[in-house]
Amino acid sequence: MLAHAVRLDSVSKVYGRNGRGVHALDNVTAAIPRGTFTAVMGPSGSGKSTFLHCAAGLDTPTSGSAWIGDTELSGMNETELTHLRRQRIGFVFQSFNLVPALTVRQNVTLPLRLAKARQDRRWLEEILQRVGLAGRADHRPAQLSGGQQQRVAIARALITRPDVIFGDEPTGALDTVTAKEILGLLRSCVDETGQTVVMVTHDPVAASYADTVLYLADGRIVDRMDAPTAERVAERMTSLGAWA
Structure with missing residues (x-):
């Protein structure tokens, strides 16, 4: 088994043409080990979301290559990328992106239905138990708090047993107490089941749950920090890019 779950090799991403393009990523190389929690931080416009x-195969690099495990994403067509995302990648966003008409159970198993994959009821019940929603399986999103809705999103990300869970500001819409619960849940995905989590965040407290923080500024990785604390992260952020 490969040591890295995610790899970017000399990835650049330019938006726009005719010499007026914006370099969202500029020759970025990174390798994220399996079974780790990585936070990606940087000022607004630093390239975090593009990274x-x-x-995750949601956007195509202008140059360079991106890999999920031993699978290179460049060269895959949209159908192949969709198949890969449904089976090997989980997503958790700031907006929960739940289907209002579906129950918790139906929202969680939606990726399986889209992929026409068999449902493992025991695995579903285990996930619902793990995220604290065993008693809410028949509720609809409108009957849940924001934190509970994000738990549904995490359960949905886990249902296919993905190689990597990508989070884009997953606690950005939550209060402090609920955010800590969600971050603890993501941390347990790494510690208890060996998932790989890659999370974009602007919050030093959120980043402190990670094993490693990658710092982006002006489309480049300018630093990394292992065993981060909220205080060290906050201090480092004050001297990055436009915030310097």
């Missing part, structure tokens, strides 16, 4: 989108 995540290119790594």
Whole structure:
């Protein structure tokens, strides 16, 4: 088994043409080990979301290559990328992106239905138990708090047993107490089941749950921090890019 769950090799992403393009990513190389929690931070416009989108196959690099495990994403057509995202990648966004008409159970199993994959009821019940929603399986999103809705989103991300879970500001819409619960849940995905989590965040407290923080500024990785604390992260952020 490969040591890395996610890899970017000399990835650049330019938006626009005719010499007026914006370099969202500029020759970025990174390798994220399996079974780790990585936070990606940087000032607004530093390329954080583009990093995540290119790594997850949601966007195509202008140059360079992105890999999920031993699978290179460049060269795959949209049908192949959709298949890969449904089976090997989980997503958790700031907006929960739940289907209002579906129950918790139906929202969680939606990726399986889209992929026409068999449902493992025991695995579903285990996930619902793990995220604290065993008693809410028949509720609809409108009957849940924001934190409970994000738990549904995490359960949905886990249902296919993905190689990587990508989070884009997953606690950005939550209060402090609920955010800590969600971050603890993501941390347990790494510690208890060996998932790989890659999370874009602007919050030093959120980043402190990670094993490693990658710092982006002006489309480049300018630093990394292992075993981060909220205080060290906050201090480092004050001297990055436009915030310097």
